[in-house]
Amino acid sequence: MDLNFWKLESIGNDFPLIHADDFTGDLSALAIKVCDRHFGIGGDGLLTLQKVSEGVLKMRMFNPDGTEDFCGNGLRCAAQHAVLEGWVSSPFVLQHLDRTVPVTVDNDRIKTEIGSASYDPNLIPVNATGEPFKVHVWSGMDGGMPLSFHGSVLTTGSTHTVIPTVSIPDDESFRSVSAKIEVDPKFPARTSVIWSKEVAPMHLQIRIWERGVGETQGCGTGSSAAAVDYLRRKGLGGTVRVDNPGGTVEVAMDTWHHPITIAGTARQVFSGTLKL
16 A cells, blocks of 8 residues: 655654554554655654544654654644644644644744653653662673762653763763663553753753663653653743754743743655555
């Protein structure tokens, strides 16, 4: 069969997108196939989108390993596609996993309200006693050297371990250590790892290791997690600029436990037909 798709990206986080009604097979298996950058379309995840009712859409995202997850950048990509297709006009609502996300679109500038963060170990999930805020998050060996890191573990719809640092790790250390933290037994559903550096007040630079993907150029929920943890540490609220390797988003909340709004761009790059 032929399957229509669209390729979209937001701050370098790229996704093939299909209309959910066009495919009734195994979406996990399809994600593994289409996200392969050598033998498929290539992407950091597969998005599906469908109309639910007037002004309400449903989005799903599957990682390149076939696992389903919550995705902030995917929300902006799906929102942009829905407007370009004429399915909705701004504002509207996207249903994504267990969250209902209000969306506004102004050309390629998109705002999504993704709900609140949580440090509840059962919601994250993580095997911990009490909130894993400003705690020891991992110890291990890397290249024969013992290493230990402190940070926080939280969910912004997806599990993140945020490690504040004075300098972003080099390539070798970043990939080796992040991959080990992702699959640490304390994380029953694995974890993404966000290395976060304060560039200036209310301005962060991050490097991202996404669970089920590896290094990515951008992460909306990861940017949110870094901003939430930063504001909680500072006892502040407001808008935090978060520089991802692929671009910048603005993450705003009244205080860390209030609803999070992410503002950023998304664009449709190309479309095509996949032969299955």
